[in-house]
Amino acid sequence: MKRSIIKYGLYLATALPLMGMGTGLLCSCDDMFEPADENYRQAEDMTEESKYAHGLLIYAYDRLPYQTTSQTDVATDDAVTNVTNSAYLNMATGTWASDNNPVSEWDRCKDGIQYVNLFLTIVERVKWAPSAASKQQMFVDRLKGEAFGLRALFTYYLLMAHGGYADDGVLYGIPLLLKPEDGSSDFNQPRATFEECVKQCYADCDSAMALLPMDYTEIASADEIPAKYQALGANASNYNLVFGAKSRNLISAKIAEAVKAQVALLAASPAFRDQSGVTSAEAATLSANVLKRIGGLAGFDDTGNIWYKNKTKLEPNAAEMPEILWREDRHKNAEQERENFPPTLYGNGRVNPSQNLVDAFPMRSGLPISAANSGYDPQDPYANRDPRLADNILYNGTTFRKSVIITGTYPAVNGDKSETDDNLNSISTSTRTGYYLKKLLRDDVSPLSSSLIEQQHIYPRIRYTEIFLAYAEAANDAWGPKADPTGVGFTAYDVIKAIRSRAGLGTDEFGRELPEGDAYLETCASDQSRMTDLIRNERRIELCFENKRFWDLRRWMLPLNETVKGMKIDRNEETGVLTYSIIDVEERNYDSAYQYYGPIPKAEVLKWSNLMQNKGW
Numbered sequence: 001m002k003r004s005i006i007k008y009g010l011y012l013a014t015a016l017p018l019m020g021m022g023t024g025l026l027c028s029c030d031d032m033f034e035p036a037d038e039n040y041r042q043a044e045d046m047t048e049e050s051k052y053a054h055g056l057l058i059y060a061y062d063r064l065p066y067q068t069t070s071q072t073d074v075a076t077d078d079a080v081t082n083v084t085n086s087a088y089l090n091m092a093t094g095t096w097a098s099d100n101n102p103v104s105e106w107d108r109c110k111d112g113i114q115y116v117n118l119f120l121t122i123v124e125r126v127k128w129a130p131s132a133a134s135k136q137q138m139f140v141d142r143l144k145g146e147a148f149g150l151r152a153l154f155t156y157y158l159l160m161a162h163g164g165y166a167d168d169g170v171l172y173g174i175p176l177l178l179k180p181e182d183g184s185s186d187f188n189q190p191r192a193t194f195e196e197c198v199k200q201c202y203a204d205c206d207s208a209m210a211l212l213p214m215d216y217t218e219i220a221s222a223d224e225i226p227a228k229y230q231a232l233g234a235n236a237s238n239y240n241l242v243f244g245a246k247s248r249n250l251i252s253a254k255i256a257e258a259v260k261a262q263v264a265l266l267a268a269s270p271a272f273r274d275q276s277g278v279t280s281a282e283a284a285t286l287s288a289n290v291l292k293r294i295g296g297l298a299g300f301d302d303t304g305n306i307w308y309k310n311k312t313k314l315e316p317n318a319a320e321m322p323e324i325l326w327r328e329d330r331h332k333n334a335e336q337e338r339e340n341f342p343p344t345l346y347g348n349g350r351v352n353p354s355q356n357l358v359d360a361f362p363m364r365s366g367l368p369i370s371a372a373n374s375g376y377d378p379q380d381p382y383a384n385r386d387p388r389l390a391d392n393i394l395y396n397g398t399t400f401r402k403s404v405i406i407t408g409t410y411p412a413v414n415g416d417k418s419e420t421d422d423n424l425n426s427i428s429t430s431t432r433t434g435y436y437l438k439k440l441l442r443d444d445v446s447p448l449s450s451s452l453i454e455q456q457h458i459y460p461r462i463r464y465t466e467i468f469l470a471y472a473e474a475a476n477d478a479w480g481p482k483a484d485p486t487g488v489g490f491t492a493y494d495v496i497k498a499i500r501s502r503a504g505l506g507t508d509e510f511g512r513e514l515p516e517g518d519a520y521l522e523t524c525a526s527d528q529s530r531m532t533d534l535i536r537n538e539r540r541i542e543l544c545f546e547n548k549r550f551w552d553l554r555r556w557m558l559p560l561n562e563t564v565k566g567m568k569i570d571r572n573e574e575t576g577v578l579t580y581s582i583i584d585v586e587e588r589n590y591d592s593a594y595q596y597y598g599p600i601p602k603a604e605v606l607k608w609s610n611l612m613q614n615k616g617w
Helices: 003-007 009-018 029-033 043-048 050-061 087-095 106-122 133-162 194-211 236-243 253-267 280-292 304-309 335-340 355-360 387-392 464-479 492-503 519-524 528-542 549-556 602-607
Strands: 079-081 324-327 331-333 351-353 398-400 403-405 455-457 460-463 564-571 578-586
Touching: 043 050, 050 106, 050 133, 079 087, 087 578, 106 133, 133 194, 133 236, 133 253, 194 253, 253 280, 253 324, 253 460, 253 464, 280 464, 304 387, 304 460, 304 464, 304 492, 324 464, 355 528, 355 564, 387 528, 460 464, 464 492, 464 528, 492 519, 492 528, 519 528, 528 549
Parallel strands: none
Antiparallel strands: 079 351, 324 460, 331 455, 398 403, 564 578
């Protein structure tokens, strides 16, 4: 925690003791025994000085559970890491436990909920703009709406990470806390059912949507001001101050609506649907509500799958990308590249995509590589493949930043780099699988400290492609590939067709449409089960390295222990012919009897007798 938090007296008086932290952690030894005067600030002080009250909400935002690097992917069948002491590597190979859980969201998200609950007790009494009733009400509404949206989001991540079945056969979520805890609270609270938690998420999302604008945009005249604020005398300048573009990236009604759709998809998934109270039809409808805001498929971004390559739109003053519903602020750095560039480009090669994932990319025709007539050649495995493979993964022979990346067991030739550091298992920062990460990386970055070149990056929190895929998954499960009983205007089939067409599937090596088009998609369109598999595979490809796969495998209850494979490429020194051999890289050691559901932290279960642990932990 930042030391500046000492300013927030109410937080110091209540929240920190609840988390096992005294104010002594944030001040000098003398202050531990004689607290400074500012540490005695009470709720009345915060209502008079809005910056102190707002600090509670700021610190809730600071607990957002989004990751800005590819982390959990290395604990799945999509990748491994060359970091030998990685917590995710250790988890995937057998150390995952209730007291050793690198994917826990318990402390961070519960802290966030405590901040939000504290804030909600004072928000209406704080003097945000005491001289103008309309501005005061607008600030109250926006800040309350943000708080409700944040609480729903924190609850959603807690359900993903800690929801599960206990020994009594009941599907539980978390203890539902709607008021701030203090020294007089009863901390020994039972977990609410998963269904009750979902209903609370829905209610908080609905509250947020009722108070917030769909988007934070500037208005040109008072005529555009909502009637309730016009009645209070609001003008365009004050409306823009509260709800205008400067508030972009805060929780909006559209973001809250998307979070509600995400909650529904989780609850309707195979791992949770039996006791969640949510059907796939409901999940599809809620995703469709979000997509209707952009005109459905008319708002589908034709370049959304390579948004990270659109350098002009990554710049600070660039327009928002139509692919990204919510993002973190732009950052100028070279961290992702330093971590993941191959060694010859001065990177550490941390995330190594798997052969399992590479094999998930179909041929350019759209056929899986396993299809008898696909044309896949095991001794020329990257020819005529889905263009997304080259967008997302550096494979042997790829030219990147004017360098040929050789991941085989031989040096480069013909004037290219002669180093072998990029070779399979050559040095500690080399690939373990024969592949390096390419997605999310900028080729105009130089991570070398002596010639450092940093560039702007965007870290999406919610992409529209994710919501389109959520709709396709739920709609197909509810009604089949081509049904549209709600009249939304598109089907699961339509979505997957748009995604695959954007990728360039159903075309030849010159990009010309094949006479038969995307024949494999048409085959799946008449078979709900095959369409389910196709939708899941498209989600795997489109959202790879965005920390989705770890959670998707579990909510789908798919096999967790797929051995991670790689590609070993040898070259005959006399003929120059390459030989491709698939190798085993890392065995997974999950227990499918119970590890589809994450644990409640062991320390919490030991402290509180009413807090039931999930089965098996």
